Amino acid sequence: MTLALAEHELLLVRHGETAWSLSGQHTGRTDIPLTANGRAVAAALAPVLAPLHLAAVLCSPLSRARTTCDLAGLGHEARIDGDLSEWDYGDYEGLTTDAIHSRAPGWLLFRDGCPGGESPEAIGARVDRLLGRLRGGTATGPVALFAHGHVLRVLAARWLGLPVRQGAGFLLDTATLSVLSHYRGDPAIRCWNAPIGL
Secondary structure, three states: OOOOOOOOOOOEEEOEEEEHHHHHHOOEEEEEEEOOHHHHHHOOHHHHHHOOOOOOEEEEEEEHHHHHHOOOOHHEEEEEEHOOOOOOOOOOOOHHHHHHHOOOOOOOOOOOOOOOOOOHHHHHHHHHHHHHHHHHHHOOOOEEEEEHHHHHHHHHHHHHOOOOOHHHHOOOOOEEEEEEEOOOOOEEEEEEEEEEOO
């Protein structure tokens, strides 16, 4: 895969596979490691990302994102940014969607949030704060963001000016690349959920 980025584009990198991403458990603030496969696929990102001239690399403080960034060859450039942390699932941390539905039938994260965790409004404000810094910053090139599935889906929705709830429409697999760009001056998505195969 060959990747080229324009000056004001954002490269989104979801962390590699974990045991909980395999089992479908909601992994917010629980800091679990990558699986062996997750580490291998994260390392496969390195030759794709190495030729890029990035103005900045930002990374979630959680180890699964930091390890992905390190294995992808960009850990030495990364700045930790707490606004890239995954959605705080509160009482639903570690539960599968089926287990949550047994407690709250019809529950949808992007609409309902999590008791004891973050609401859609709270994560939306956090993502908007991050986007405000990125849009108002002095970066003179593309920026890479290493983070998590749900926060990156919210980021894509807010990039386009959509409500947080619309993040539900942006499915995102582990260790994938997405590019947020512009079309004739308006925010656009150039690439979404592109896998890196071994």
